[in-house]
Amino acid sequence: MAAIYNLYIINKSGGLIFYKDYGSAGRMDTNDSLRVASLWHSMHAISQQLSPVLGCAGIDLLEADNFDLHCFQSLTGTKFFVVCEPGTLHMENLLKYMYELYTDYVLKNPFYEMEMPIRCELFEISLSQAIQKDRVALLGR
Amino acid sequence: MQFFGGSDISPSPPAPTAPGNNAHMIYVFNRNGVCLLYKEWNRPLHTLNAQQDHKLMFGLLFSLKSLTAKMDPTSAEKGNLGVPQLPGQGCSFHSFRTNTYKLSFMETPSGIKIILVTHPKTGDLRDSLKYIYNLYVEYVVKNPLYTPGAPVR
Numbered sequence: 118m119a120a121i122y123n124l125y126i127i128n129k130s131g132g133l134i135f136y137k138d139y140g141s142a143g144r145m146d147t148n149d150s151l152r153v154a155s156l157w158h159s160m161h162a163i164s165q166q167l168s169p170v171l172g173c174a175g176i177d178l179l180e181a182d183n184f185d186l187h188c189f190q191s192l193t194g195t196k197f198f199v200v201c202e203p204g205t206l207h208m209e210n211l212l213k214y215m216y217e218l219y220t221d222y223v224l225k226n227p228f229y230e231m232e233m234p235i236r237c238e239l240f241e242i243s244l245s246q247a248i249q250k251d252r253v254a255l256l257g258r
Numbered sequence: 259m260q261f262f263g264g265s266d267i268s269p270s271p272p273a274p275t276a277p278g279n280n281a282h283m284i285y286v287f288n289r290n291g292v293c294l295l296y297k298e299w300n301r302p303l304h305t306l307n308a309q310q311d312h313k314l315m316f317g318l319l320f321s322l323k324s325l326t327a328k329m330d331p332t333s334a335e336k337g338n339l340g341v342p343q344l345p346g347q348g349c350s351f352h353s354f355r356t357n358t359y360k361l362s363f364m365e366t367p368s369g370i371k372i373i374l375v376t377h378p379k380t381g382d383l384r385d386s387l388k389y390i391y392n393l394y395v396e397y398v399v400k401n402p403l404y405t406p407g408a409p410v411r
Contacts, residue, residue: 142331142332145329153325156324167305168356168358169302180352182349
C-alpha cells in the first residue's frame with residue numbers, strides 16, 4: 118500500500134490551519150510547515166495567471182521525483198493537500214473525504230473559530246482512521 | 259511519447275506529427291532566468307505582457323523547486339527555504355497539472371530549463387523534453403555564431 122507522508126489544510130488567506138505528519142523522514146518543524154503552506158498558496162495563485170486558456174482553478178497535482186502532491190480546493194478557498202508516494206491512486210477521493218470530515222467535525226464544532234488552527238480531537242482521530250483504512254473502503258463511498 | 263505539430267524550434271528535420279494533442283507553449287530558460295526561447299501555438303488567453311510572463315514563469319519554477327526540495331519526505335535534512343539550489347541538488351518536480359493545462363519541466367545540470375505547457379490529459383513528457391534538449395544541443399549550442407545567454411534565433 119503506497120504511503121501518505123503528510124497532509125496540510127490551509128485557509129483562504131494562505132495560513133496553515135492543520136498539519137499532520139504520517140511518517141516522512143523529513144519531519145518539519147512548525148515554522149517550516151507554515152512557510153511551506155504559504156508558499157504553496159502563492160504558487161497555486163500564480164499558476165492560475167499562467168494558464169493559456171480561461172478558467173484555471175490552480176494546481177491539482179504536482180509530480181516530483183520522490184513524491185506527489187495532490188491538492189483540493191473547496192469553493193470557499195480552503196485548500197487541502199496531501200504529500201504521498203509517487204503514483205499513489207485515489208488521493209482525490211481521500212481529499213474529498215477529508216473535506217467531509219472537516220465540515221462535520223470542525224465547522225460544526227461551536228467552539229471552532231473560522232480560519233484558526235484546528236484543535237478538534239475527533240477530527241484528528243477520524244482522519245487517522247481514514248488514512249489507515251483500506252483504500253478499497255474509501256473507493257466505495 | 260508525444261510529438262507536436264507546428265513550427266519546430268530550430269532547422270532540424272521535423273518530428274513525425276500525430277493528429278491533435280499539440281502543445282500550447284514552450285519556454286526555454288537558462289540558469290540566469292534569461293528566456294532563450296518562447297514559442298506559442300495555441301494560447302487564447304494572454305494575462306500579462308511577454309516580459310512579465312517570462313519573469314513570472316521563471317519565478318514560479320524557481321519557487322516550486324525550492325518548495326519540492328524542502329518538502330521532500332524521503333530526505334532527512336535540507337537547507338532552508340529560499341536557498342538557491344544547484345541544478346540536480348534536492349528533489350525537483352517534473353510536472354504539474356491544473357484543470358486547464360499541464361506543465362512539464364526539465365532542468366539540465368547546466369541550468370537550462372525546458373518547459374512545455376500542454377493539454378491536461380497529456381502523459382509523461384520527460385522523454386520529449388530530453389529530445390528537445392538534444393535538439394537544442396545539436397543546433398543551438400554547437401552553432402558557432404550563437405552566443406550563450408542570448409535568445410535563440
